[in-house]
Amino acid sequence: MPIPRTGNPAPDFQLQDQNGNDVKLSQLRGKNVVLYFYPKDDTPGCTREACDFRDEHSALQEAGAVVLGVSPDDTRSHQKFATKFSLPFPLLADTGHQVAESYGVWGEKSLYGRTFMGITRATFLIDTEGKVARVWPKVKVQGHVQDILQTLKGGAGAEEGEPVQKKAPAKKAPAKKAAPAARIAAPKKTPAKKAPARRK
Structure with missing residues (x-):
């Protein structure tokens, strides 16, 4: 068996x-x-x-x-x-x-x-x-x-606990990558709005 x-x-x-x-x-x-x-x-x-x-x-x-x-x-x-x-x-x-x-x-x-x-x-x-x-x-x-x-x-359940600990850092990593992307996108929009204001 x-x-x-x-x-x-x-x-x-x-x-x-x-x-x-x-x-x-x-x-x-x-x-x-x-x-x-x-x-x-x-x-x-x-x-x-x-x-x-x-x-x-x-x-x-x-x-x-x-x-x-x-x-x-x-x-x-x-x-x-x-x-x-x-x-x-x-x-x-x-x-x-x-x-x-x-x-x-x-x-x-x-x-x-x-x-x-x-x-x-x-x-x-x-x-x-x-x-x-x-x-x-x-x-x-x-x-x-x-x-x-x-x-x-x-x-x-020590064995079950180990994979949970391994997954935790993986969840944090994408969050860090997503944050810089949002910051880069924000500054691009501000100059675009200010440019037409100077021409007037």
Whole structure:
């Protein structure tokens, strides 16, 4: 399935976290949800990303966000991973990768010349109404959590705000060009009226 587009409803799901608790997306309505998909527990890139989320967890909570990590690992693997690195947020077990598929992040990958099916590292910011507010389709771990925080602090529609700022100078530019044109036209009319007056 394709990745859900910004403004569209986020696909609902229910998965178990590392403690065996059921987590349902629709029950989090009214909160911003940072839903991040990662390939595998306790691997270098995934550990670094999880620890970045851990280190900024209180800041993310202050910004009104709930963090949910999702991978195809089972709850036992998630529990070991969460305990080892003191992760304070739910890690959801998408063992059948249905949720990854519904978010368009399950597909063919290649590593060391070997192709296999797996999760693409991606993050979705879901707003308080349950709609996709922003998508990071191919995440680079470094600086990613800071980028999410900036988006949350600037409002979930930070991407929509950027084009508005870019358009503002463009609107001012034509106004400046129009003003000189009006000034040039005015002086030409005045001498034309005065000339006949001198002949009389």
